[in-house]
Amino acid sequence: MFSIEFLRQFRLGEYAIFDFLVSFFGIFLLSPLLSKFFLKIRISVPVQSWLFLTLPLSILVHWMFGTMTPMTKYFLDMSGHYSLKVIILILLLLGLKGVKIVKKV
Numbered sequence: 001m002f003s004i005e006f007l008r009q010f011r012l013g014e015y016a017i018f019d020f021l022v023s024f025f026g027i028f029l030l031s032p033l034l035s036k037f038f039l040k041i042r043i044s045v046p047v048q049s050w051l052f053l054t055l056p057l058s059i060l061v062h063w064m065f066g067t068m069t070p071m072t073k074y075f076l077d078m079s080g081h082y083s084l085k086v087i088i089l090i091l092l093l094l095g096l097k098g099v100k101i102v103k104k105v
Contacts, residue, residue, distance in 0.1 A: 014070045027054045044100045052095035056088055 008016040031050040038045045055071070062072040074081040075088055 023054050023058055024051060027051060039102065042102045042104070044102050046098045049095045049098035052091050052098075054091075056092040056095065059088065 004018075007018040010017045012020075027050050028047070031047040034050060035045050035047065059072050059075050062069050063076065071084065074084050
């Protein structure tokens with residue numbers, strides 16, 4: 001029987017690969033529903049944008065709920081981890097690039 005701790009032991013640096021896979025798979029499954037919801041408020045967000053926004057949104061959600069994961073801690077750290085900050089900002093820009101405001105028909 002596999003436990004979460006066993007699955008989380010496989011890492012890329014300090015980050016658990018399992019956490020990344022679950023996050024991206026979860027967003028992939030939820031993206032049609034999220035896109036449909038945002039379309040009701042006249043914002044078009046394609047699936048690809050949701051995938052790019054996965055990590056920036058996860059940092060925001062973890063920060064809002066006070067769960068300081070290593071990535072959240074490193075992103076909010078003002079004295080270093082600039083490569084992580086650049087990657088997250090690039091993902092944010094790529095995600096927002098596909099977002100469009102839909103005019104009323």
